[in-house]
Amino acid sequence: MCLGIPGELVEFGQEHEDLAVVDVSGVRRRVNVGLLADEGLRPGDWVLVHVGFALSKISEREAQAVLDYLQGLGQPYEDELDALRGSDIV
Amino acid sequence: MRFVDEYRDAGRARALAGRIAESCRPGRRYTFMEVCGGHTHTIYKHGLEDHLPSEVSLVHGPGCPVCVIPMGRVDDAIHIARQPDVIMTSFGDMMRVPGGSGSFLDAKAAGADIRMVYSPLDALKIARANPDRRVVFMAIGFETTAPSTAMTVLRAAAEGLGNFSVFCNHVMIIPAVKAILDSPDLRLDGFIGPGHVSAVIGCRPYEFIARDYRKPLVVAGFEPLDILTSVHMLLGQLAEGRCEVENQYARVVPWDGNRIALSAMGQVMRLRPHFEWRGLGFIAHSALAMAGEYAAFDAERVFDLPGLRVADPKSCQCGEVLKGVLKPWECKVFGTACTPETPIGTCMVSSEGACAAYYNFGRFSREQMSAAAREQEASRP
Ligand code: SF4
Numbered sequence: 001m002c003l004g005i006p007g008e009l010v011e012f013g014q015e016h017e018d019l020a021v022v023d024v025s026g027v028r029r030r031v032n033v034g035l036l037a038d039e040g041l042r043p044g045d046w047v048l049v050h051v052g053f054a055l056s057k058i059s060e061r062e063a064q065a066v067l068d069y070l071q072g073l074g075q076p077y078e079d080e081l082d083a084l085r086g087s088d089i090v
Numbered sequence: 091m092r093f094v095d096e097y098r099d100a101g102r103a104r105a106l107a108g109r110i111a112e113s114c115r116p117g118r119r120y121t122f123m124e125v126c127g128g129h130t131h132t133i134y135k136h137g138l139e140d141h142l143p144s145e146v147s148l149v150h151g152p153g154c155p156v157c158v159i160p161m162g163r164v165d166d167a168i169h170i171a172r173q174p175d176v177i178m179t180s181f182g183d184m185m186r187v188p189g190g191s192g193s194f195l196d197a198k199a200a201g202a203d204i205r206m207v208y209s210p211l212d213a214l215k216i217a218r219a220n221p222d223r224r225v226v227f228m229a230i231g232f233e234t235t236a237p238s239t240a241m242t243v244l245r246a247a248a249e250g251l252g253n254f255s256v257f258c259n260h261v262m263i264i265p266a267v268k269a270i271l272d273s274p275d276l277r278l279d280g281f282i283g284p285g286h287v288s289a290v291i292g293c294r295p296y297e298f299i300a301r302d303y304r305k306p307l308v309v310a311g312f313e314p315l316d317i318l319t320s321v322h323m324l325l326g327q328l329a330e331g332r333c334e335v336e337n338q339y340a341r342v343v344p345w346d347g348n349r350i351a352l353s354a355m356g357q358v359m360r361l362r363p364h365f366e367w368r369g370l371g372f373i374a375h376s377a378l379a380m381a382g383e384y385a386a387f388d389a390e391r392v393f394d395l396p397g398l399r400v401a402d403p404k405s406c407q408c409g410e411v412l413k414g415v416l417k418p419w420e421c422k423v424f425g426t427a428c429t430p431e432t433p434i435g436t437c438m439v440s441s442e443g444a445c446a447a448y449y450n451f452g453r454f455s456r457e458q459m460s461a462a463a464r465e466q467e468a469s470r471p
Contacts, residue, residue, distance in 0.1 A: 052209025
């Protein structure tokens with residue numbers, strides 16, 4: 001559960017200022033970006049997503065490195081992705 | 091993708107291993123604790139100990155949030171889940187954690203409505219959709235996760251949701267590290283500091299470790315090379331007679347942490363006078379409860395809890411594993427009575443637990459393992 005998964009910000013949610021849509025390994029999900037309100041996030045930025053919240057802003061290079069690493073983890077990463085797929089935050 | 095290739099480069103790992111070996115003073119032994127379960131996972135998965143010279147040993151710390159939940163809290167959560175109008179929600183990692191009388195999975199099989207969620211915000215959604223039910227979120231985790239719970243409660247309060255509460259079991263890493271530093275069991279030379287916890291709390295809270303205990307600490311990322319680099323940085327500090335907090339993971343961890351996360355936690359939660367950690371016992375000021383202003387969202391006030399303390403099973407040596415005193419395979423029930431399918435202790439449940447990580451990735455055969463354990467036993471004074 002302490003895994004952070006990198007996601008690319010696609011757009012900011014219409015419903016609620018803290019909500020944004022991110023693309024995580026091809027899965028599009030809403031996440032809460034309230035913890036990064038200081039970061040001036042914009043579409044195209046990468047964030048580390050942890051339990052539905054963007055926890056840190058990261059560089060694209062870092063995002064790719066983390067993704068590669070996570071894919072190498074196998075099952076724990078699959079589980080986390082499945083959980084994310086099943087989640088529907090509003 | 092060059093960056094990735096660099097990171098995965100076995101050649102770089104070997105070069106780093108060489109530099110690590112050169113940094114060791116001959117005849118001196120170095121013991122470093124990796125505090126975070128994510129690091130433990132990387133270390134076993136990639137067999138990093140094989141890249142280290144025999145002078146350097148890594149011991150595992152208490153940084154697996156699932157591992158430190160005491161039995162009594164699991165029982166309390168199951169008690170809540172059994173109330174007729176309750177929907178209990180929890181991260182998947184919690185489902186198999188054994189309490190005094192079974193786990194969430196057992197309670198669910200017996201009819202309790204317990205649902206796995208990915209995010210506390212999923213629990214909030216369930217609460218909105220079920221106004222006639224009371225929805226409880228079993229909150230676990232270190233400072234990485236606590237801000238998410240806090241933000242969720244703030245959201246629930248803003249919406250005036252009356253049927254949502256949190257069973258707060260958030261714990262804090264600093265008091266746990268301090269308890270380990272104060273325990274006479276272990277002689278440590280330095281710490282590999284947790285990555286994502288530090289993204290929230292920053293690096294400053296570790297400064298007392300360097301200042302008062304004269305131990306270096308390097309906040310590290312999760313890649314194998316991050317961990318090797320951090321070991322090298324620790325050895326460098328020791329060679330130069332320095333004790334400092336250094337940040338190897340600056341690409342994710344800001345020195346001052348995340349202001350918004352800390353203030354959300356500060357607003358919604360307060361320090362508990364003490365909290366029991368599985369295997370480690372009571373640690374003062376080591377966990378968070380809901381603040382009085384948010385009592386309506388505090389499952390501990392909304393429900394009557396038995397609050398019983400349940401002793402860990404006799405055969406369980408999780409406490410020693412969590413303090414780094416024992417390696418997983420040295421526990422008597424490791425891999426026999428205690429496996430990921432039938433965990434006796436919590437370290438076997440989560441993939442971040444040292445026992446589960448070792449069980450899944452240990453490249454020893456069982457026989458070699460018990461031989462190694464016997465050898466360790468014999469060499470112990
Ligand atoms: S093998 Fe099981 S009981 Fe022993 S320390 Fe590990 S998790 Fe605990």
